[in-house]
Amino acid sequence: MGQAPEQHAVQGSAAVQAIKRPAFQFYPADWRKDSALQSCSIAAQGLWINILCIAHQCEPYGHLTINKKPMNGAQIGRLVGLSAKECDKLIAELEEAGVASRTDEGALFSRRMVRDECLRNKRGNGGEGGKEYGALGAEHGNKGGRPPKARGVIYPPSEPQDLYRRGVIYPPSEPPPSSSSSSSSSIKHTAVVDQPPDEPDGSVCVSVCQKMQEAGIGDANPSDAGLIVLVGKGAGVGMFAAAAQVAVEQKKGFAYALGIVKNKMAAAASMADTPMAAPAARPAKVDVSRMTVPASPDADVELRRLAADAQIPRSGAPPELRERMAKRRGAASVGAGA
Structure with a gap:
């Protein structure tokens, strides 16, 4: 069952081929919906998934080869744990249902794995086929890869947006102003920014x-x-x-x-904010030493003694002192009346 060379002989660049493939895409829904595969016996289906895993490690990718030579039924059987007769029978069942394909050299291969590898090589070659179209090469299908998307692109309102493409960075319409402080003519717009209130240092x-x-x-x-x-x-x-x-x-x-x-x-x-009360006025201090009692021969001596007693801090004069002072004042008033 030969196939066209372009279906199973797509090669990428040396750098792309050198990249290791840790896994391959497997879609359970596609597996279950494949009527050709589901028409085969469960043994044939089990052999086919094992063949896919082996073909993942072979070169060309997706082909059952050893040293670039097609594997025969005995070799495949030893890899999956079947006899050559059992393996040939199940492979014939897969080929009859249209699940497996063979190259002109007789190597079994998976059409799905070959298509995936073809797409991988086209993407990995960096869009070499579309480079002549410049930044828009990705718009020409398989002639270019898919450039990374750039976010935050703002389209000028004066030009239609359909002229721009996402992921493409265009140069500004006007050159940036000169950094020289003397060329004030290059500054066309001055941004007015509200200054925040003064804050402490x-x-x-x-x-x-x-x-x-x-x-x-x-x-x-x-x-x-x-x-x-x-x-x-x-x-x-x-x-x-x-x-x-x-x-x-x-x-x-x-x-x-x-x-x-x-x-x-x-x-x-x-x-x-609270007003302070004025201090209370202190009573005037009486100088008892300057007081005189007329008509008393020893008035000065007695007054000095009374003044000394008055300097002693106490809550009040003793009763006997007040009585003696009253008698002195009474004697003085009698003498003055005489």
Whole structure:
């Protein structure tokens, strides 16, 4: 049962042929739907799948050959564990059903494996047949391979999209502007970008985190939003370092230390907003030594003693002292009246 040479003699380049084939495509649905194969006995079907596995290792691919010579029934039987008579009988059944084919030299081969190898060689040759068509060579069928798809291609609105193909990268319609700062004429468009609000110097946040890490806060993050807000409100490195020490003592982390600083900042702001009450006026101190009692011969001596007693801190003068002072004042008033 001879076949046309182009059906079983397709060769690829040396580089393509050198690539090892670890497996071949097998479709169970195709196997089950092949009426010719299913009409054969289960023994013939089992022999055929073994033949496919052997042909996968032979050259040309898909052919039962040894040293490029066709295998006979005895050789095939030894490979699959059958006698030459049993093998020839099953092979004849496969050929009669149209499952197996033979070359003009008499080698058994699988038409499906040969077709798959033909397609593999055409793809592996890198589209040599379509290179004369340039980047669009893949559009000419078997004259070129399939280029990789490029994603993110944006078609210009001024030109029809059907002129472009997916997977093809086209040069820009205009050259890029010159990198020289003096050639201002090459700059045609200026992008206006909204500037973000001012943020605290990042070096302050880095310094804060370094101090906190030295204190034992390993998860300090200079990019933390809460840290940036606190630094922007005026929290200093020392405040964060002190909070880190407290957090380490409490076996807490970075968030706990930030909470301490936040509470301190809130307390300071609250105190700044609350007006302070004026201090209470202190009573005027009476200089008892300058007091004089008229018509008393020993007034100065007695007053000095009273003044000394008055300097002693106490809640109040003793009763006997108050009584003596009252008597002195009474005697002084009597003398003044006389």
